[in-house]
Amino acid sequence: MKTKWKQFSVLPGFSLTLGFTIFYLSLFVLLPLSAVFLKTATMDWGALWAAVTDPRVLASYKLSFGAACIAALMNVVFGLLVAWVLVRYSFPGKRVIDGLVDLPFALPTAVAGIALTAIYSENGLVGHYLQSLGIKVAFTPLGIIVALTFIGLPFVVRTVQPVLEDLDTHVEEAAASLGATGWQTFRRVILPELYPALLTGFALAFARALGEYGSVVFISGNMPMYTEITPLLIMSKLEQFDYAGATALAAVMLLASFVLLLFINLIQWRTGRRYAVKG
Template sequence: MAEGGTRRGSVLPGFGLSMGFTLTYLGLIVLIPLSTILLKTATLTWGQFWDTVTAPRTLAAYRLSFYASFMAALINAVFGLLVAWVLERYDFPGKRLVDGLVDLPFALPTAVAGIVLTTFYAGNGWIGQYLEPRGIKVAYTPLGIVVALTFIGLPFVVRTVQPVLRDLDIQVEGAAASLGASRLQTFLRVILPEILPATLTGFTLAFARALGEYGSVIFIAGNMPMRSEITPLLIMTKL
């Protein structure tokens, strides 16, 4: 408080200017692009709209997108937690390099990621040539979609869990062990309650990111209707 009981003004812009800028920014970046979808939908009659969203091809795309996104987010929740744990609790040669590689899906264009993954997992690819003789076909199948979505979603879990593990006092684990708790009990009763909210947040972010992913999936999916066609691709074909 300034002298005389008056409130000292902030050096930052006032509420009106800040709110105006916020609404303008959200309108240009979020609302206007989304409104084009609504305007496109408005050109359809209710019957046409219902037939489109309930067509067998559309329902198959819904099922595949939600299933693949959920499985990829679930895989990332488990292995992302493991990666975050290793990066925060252990020192090893090349740690900074590994930590930087976690952000590679953020920096790599999604189309490039899709092409690289397809090259790896195709029947004649570096990895696919060993998997297909064993009956595991990745490229141009729903499994390939899960692989692509897992790749682009991993950083969301790792970067969400890392700060929580960094702030978690390791002495608490030692105290639990000194009281007779096993490693499993220490993890379930001491560590898990602390990292579970962050893990669920990372899972949700990875799931949401996977639902809308387009670039990395279309190259490895094969885009076959009723089999490997995702919802974002179907939306693109309808616009």
């Protein structure tokens, strides 16, 4: 009896598609990333260590990773709320709000930065009232978090929304009929189903915020040791023709981002596997 290994497909076979996949990833992902490390390798160890551990650079690391993490966590909370409202309720203007969620995707980052700076500056529409309360947003780390939250919200909403749409509401009704409170139903019934999607949304929002430049450069004020992000330092070194120093900072950001995203993906994989076993 002959075993049928090949299956009909409208696309080319496995070997050809795999070849195209490797070629595409090598050309547009692996080669540019490897160029960063190859350029960095031209520096001697002392110069490399001095470039990546300069106090000004360390301050930019702390600000970039800290603001990106805070913004991603905020987007997890508010992105879940937005997705919940869009999925579970019907109200006038729902399609308009649903479309506005994708606005940060299409809006040029420079335009977003200028708009946020105008709104949250001391004389801005919102910043004027916040200033009277002693809260300054523009040209502070808080302004950077606001900008990163703005550009990262759609990643969480669009990741969680399909999962909520597929979630069976009868399970929630069954939990309520068994005496579970609203919080217990959310924590033990809904949240386990949403947890992998929330982790994915967090990872996407974090990665997007970590590499953001256009919207942050306007609202941050770019003050060294205070509101200067690492991408701005990389651009400054490129403008000074310090390509080795710029690629050294880029290599550090790449390695740190890879480790963090790998850790998040491992948590997501273990969580999904645990829930699959329980199911």
